[in-house]
Amino acid sequence: MTTFVELLLSGLSIGSVYALIALGFVIIFKATEVVNFAHASLLLAGGYLTAVLRDDIGFWAALLVGVAGAAAVGALVEFLVIRRYRGHDHSVLAIVTIGVDIVLVTELTRQIGARVMPMGDPWGDRVLTFGSVSIPQTRVAAFVTAALIIGAFLLAFRFTSWGVAMRAVAEHPETAALMGIRLGRVSSSAWAVAGALATVAALFLTVFPTPGLERGTSLVALKAFPAAILGGLDSTTGALVGGLVIGVTQSMAAGYQSDLAFLGRGIGDLAPYLVMLLVLLVRPAGLFGTRELSRV
Amino acid sequence: MSESTTAATTGPAGTAGESGAGSATGRGRRARVRVRPPRRAAARTVAAVAAAGLLLLALPFYLDRFWLQAGLLAMAAAIGAIGLNLLTGATGQLSLGHSFFLAVGAYGYCVLAGDRDGELTGLGLPGWLAVTGAVAMAGAAGGLFSPIAGRLRGAYLGIATLALVFIGQHVLLNAHDLTGGYNGRPVPPLSLFGITFDDTETVVAAVPFQSMEKLWYAGLALLTVCAFFAHGVLRDRPGRALNAIRDHRIAAGVMGVPVARQRAGVFVLSSMYAGLAGVLLALVFQQTVPEYFGIVLALEYLAMIVIGGLGSVSGAVTGAVFVTLLPQILTRYSEALPLVSAPGTGGVAPGEMSRYLYGAAIVAIVLFLPGGLVRLAARRGHTQKDEA
Numbered sequence A: 001m002t003t004f005v006e007l008l009l010s011g012l013s014i015g016s017v018y019a020l021i022a023l024g025f026v027i028i029f030k031a032t033e034v035v036n037f038a039h040a041s042l043l044l045a046g047g048y049l050t051a052v053l054r055d056d057i058g059f060w061a062a063l064l065v066g067v068a069g070a071a072a073v074g075a076l077v078e079f080l081v082i083r084r085y086r087g088h089d090h091s092v093l094a095i096v097t098i099g100v101d102i103v104l105v106t107e108l109t110r111q112i113g114a115r116v117m118p119m120g121d122p123w124g125d126r127v128l129t130f131g132s133v134s135i136p137q138t139r140v141a142a143f144v145t146a147a148l149i150i151g152a153f154l155l156a157f158r159f160t161s162w163g164v165a166m167r168a169v170a171e172h173p174e175t176a177a178l179m180g181i182r183l184g185r186v187s188s189s190a191w192a193v194a195g196a197l198a199t200v201a202a203l204f205l206t207v208f209p210t211p212g213l214e215r216g217t218s219l220v221a222l223k224a225f226p227a228a229i230l231g232g233l234d235s236t237t238g239a240l241v242g243g244l245v246i247g248v249t250q251s252m253a254a255g256y257q258s259d260l261a262f263l264g265r266g267i268g269d270l271a272p273y274l275v276m277l278l279v280l281l282v283r284p285a286g287l288f289g290t291r292e293l294s295r296v
Numbered sequence B: 001m002s003e004s005t006t007a008a009t010t011g012p013a014g015t016a017g018e019s020g021a022g023s024a025t026g027r028g029r030r031a032r033v034r035v036r037p038p039r040r041a042a043a044r045t046v047a048a049v050a051a052a053g054l055l056l057l058a059l060p061f062y063l064d065r066f067w068l069q070a071g072l073l074a075m076a077a078a079i080g081a082i083g084l085n086l087l088t089g090a091t092g093q094l095s096l097g098h099s100f101f102l103a104v105g106a107y108g109y110c111v112l113a114g115d116r117d118g119e120l121t122g123l124g125l126p127g128w129l130a131v132t133g134a135v136a137m138a139g140a141a142g143g144l145f146s147p148i149a150g151r152l153r154g155a156y157l158g159i160a161t162l163a164l165v166f167i168g169q170h171v172l173l174n175a176h177d178l179t180g181g182y183n184g185r186p187v188p189p190l191s192l193f194g195i196t197f198d199d200t201e202t203v204v205a206a207v208p209f210q211s212m213e214k215l216w217y218a219g220l221a222l223l224t225v226c227a228f229f230a231h232g233v234l235r236d237r238p239g240r241a242l243n244a245i246r247d248h249r250i251a252a253g254v255m256g257v258p259v260a261r262q263r264a265g266v267f268v269l270s271s272m273y274a275g276l277a278g279v280l281l282a283l284v285f286q287q288t289v290p291e292y293f294g295i296v297l298a299l300e301y302l303a304m305i306v307i308g309g310l311g312s313v314s315g316a317v318t319g320a321v322f323v324t325l326l327p328q329i330l331t332r333y334s335e336a337l338p339l340v341s342a343p344g345t346g347g348v349a350p351g352e353m354s355r356y357l358y359g360a361a362i363v364a365i366v367l368f369l370p371g372g373l374v375r376l377a378a379r380r381g382h383t384q385k386d387e388a
Helices: A002-032 A041-056 A061-080 A089-111 A136-161 A161-171 A173-178 A184-206 A217-221 A223-230 A238-253 A267-282 B002-009 B027-035 B039-061 B065-090 B098-113 B127-149 B154-174 B211-237 B237-247 B249-254 B259-285 B295-308 B314-332 B350-368 B372-387
Strands: A127-130 A135-136 B201-205 B207-209
Touching: A002 A041, A002 A135, A002 A136, A002 A161, A002 A184, A002 A223, A002 A238, A002 B201, A041 A061, A041 A089, A041 A217, A061 A089, A061 A184, A061 B201, A089 A217, A089 B154, A089 B295, A089 B350, A135 A136, A135 B039, A135 B154, A135 B211, A136 A161, A136 A184, A136 A238, A161 A173, A161 A184, A173 A184, A184 A217, A184 B098, A217 B211, A223 A267, A223 B154, A223 B249, A223 B350, A238 A267, A238 B002, A267 B154, B039 B065, B065 B098, B065 B211, B065 B237, B065 B259, B098 B127, B098 B259, B098 B295, B127 B154, B127 B201, B127 B259, B154 B295, B211 B237, B211 B259, B211 B314, B237 B249, B295 B314, B295 B350, B314 B350, B314 B372
Parallel strands: none
Antiparallel strands: A127 A135, B201 B207
16 A cells, blocks of 8 residues: 555656646647647756756756756747748648757757766755655655646636737637737747746656656656647646646556566556557547547 | 659649649649650650669679668668658658557568577568568558557647557567567578578679678669559559548548548558568668667658658658768768767767758758758759750
8 A cells, every 4th residue: 555655646746747748748739739849859958957057056046047948949949940831731840840859859968978967956865754655855846846837837828918818829820810919929938938847847857766867868758748648739737637647657557567567577668658549549639638620 | 753743743732743644724824834744854764764773783793881781771761761651741640650660570570580599489481471471560560550540640640659669669678589679689581582682602793792782682672663662552543542631631531532441551551661671671780679660760760751752752762862871971981071070989970960960951841942852853853844
C-alpha cells in the first residue's frame, strides 16, 4: 500500500509537469493551429540557460533568465518561421517545426555534450515523510508549482483581455481580426507562453531524483505529446487530464516493473504511448477534444 | 527527366498532368501551357535518363568502397522515401513512424534468412523468399496498424505513428531471441540466382567485385522497379484518388473514392516500401542495431520528402540522395571544409553540420520553395523550353 501511495503521488507530480508541457502545446495549437514538434527544443533551451547561468547569478535569477530566454526563442520561431508561411496546409507547418527542432536540438545537445548539468535547485535531495510514505521534496515542489501556474494561466485565459483575445482567435481567426485583435501578437504571445511553461517543466524534469540536464532530456519531453493528444489537442482541460494520466501510468508501470517483467524492461517509458493508442482507438479526437465537423 | 514535367503540371488541386492528352480544349489559357513537351525535348529527356543510367551502371568500376556504400545507403533511403512520399506527400497522412517499418523489414529479413545461432532464432530460408517475406511482414505491420491509422488524421496520426517508433525500440531491445537485443544481430548475406552478395571476390574486367559492388546492381534494380511502380501508382487512377483524399477527404468520398480502403492500402504499400528499404539497409550495414531505427531516422525520412518535393517519386529520390550523402560528403572532406571539424574535437562535427543544414533546408524549402528541389529543376527546365 505504501508503495502504491508513493507511486501515485510521484506519478501525479510528474504528471503535473507533463501537463505544463502539454498545456503549452495546446495553447500553440489553439492560437495558430500549428502542431509544434519543436516543443522539446524550447524545453531544452530553457533548461540549458538555467543550468548554465546558475553558478554565476544564482538559481532563481537563472531560472528567470531561462524562462525569459525560452519565451524569446518561442516568439522568435513564431516571428521568423511560422509567420512567413504563406500556404494553408497546417501539416506542412508541422513538418517545418520538425526542421526547427532538428536545428535547435542539434545545437543544444552539442553545447551540452556529454555533461550532466545539475540545476542547483534549493530542494536538493531532501525527502518528506508522512507516516510510512516518503516523497522527495522536489516532487512536492513540482506539483505545487505546476498547480499554481496552471491555475493562474486558466484564470488569465478566462478573465484577462489577453485570454479573451486568445479564445476569440481560437474560435474564428478572421472574425477576431476584424474585431481588432492583432493575430500576430496573439500567436507570438502563445509561443512565448509555451516556451516559459516548458522551461518550468524542464526544471522539474531534471531535479532530484534525476541527476540533471543532459542530451537525453529532450526525449523525456516527448512524453508530453501523448499527454496532449490523449486529452485532445484543442482542450486545456484535456492537457491537464492527459498529463496526469500519463504521469501516473508511467510511474505505476515503472514502479511495478518486476510484476510486469513479461513485457520486457523499460515498460515505464513505453506505457504513455500504449495508453494513448488505446484512448485513440475509442476516441479518435482524444478525451476532451472537439470532434472535427465538416460542412459539405 | 520525364518526372519533372508531371511534377510541374500537378496543380494544387491534384489534377494530374493529363490535360495535354486531349482534354485541353475546354480549359482555357492555363491548360494550353500544360501541353506535353515537344518531341525534341522528349528525346532529350530520354537521352539524359539513358546517360544517367549508364553512368550509374559504370560507377562500381571506378568508385571505392566508401562511395559505393554511401550510394547504396542513398538508394535504400530513396526506396523508403518513395514509400513515405506516397503516404505523406501524395495522400497527406503524416507519419513519424517510418523507421519502425524499416526495422520490421531489416529484422524480418535477418530472422527469415539467418541460421539458428545460439539463442538467435533463424529460419534459414532462401534469399528471395526471405526478402519477399520481410517485405510482406512490413506490409502486414502496416495493415495491423490501420485500425488506428484509419481513425486518425493530421497531427493525431503523426503522434500515434510516433508511438510505433517507441514500441519498435522496446521490442528490438527486449525480444532477444529475434533481434539480438542491444547489440543487434549479424545480417546473413543475400544469395540470388547463384550469386552471393558477400565479400568473396569476383573479378569483373580487372576490378575486384566485393559485397558493395554486387549489391550496387541489386540496389539499382530494386530502386528502378520501385520508382516505376510508384510512378505508375501516382500517375493513374490510384494517384488521383490519393491526391483527392489529401486535398479534400469528403469531396473525394462523394466522388466515389473509397477513402478508407485507399488510405489503408497506401499505408500498407508505404510500409512495404519501408520494409524493402530496411532489407537493403541491413544488407549494406551487415549488422542491424536497434539504435539506428529510432526517431531521428523517422525525422530524416520526413526531411527527405520535404526537401526533395512532396508527392512525387523524383522528389523522394532527390531528397533521399541529398539527406543521405550530405553527412558522408562532410565526413570525407571535413579537413578541407571551413567550420567542420573531426568528431570529438569540440568543433562542429560533420554529423551535426549536416543536421543543421537539412534542418534549415526543411524550413527554407517550405517557406521559399514550396514543391522542393524538383520544382526548382522543373522551373528551370520550363524557362529553357520557353526560350527554345
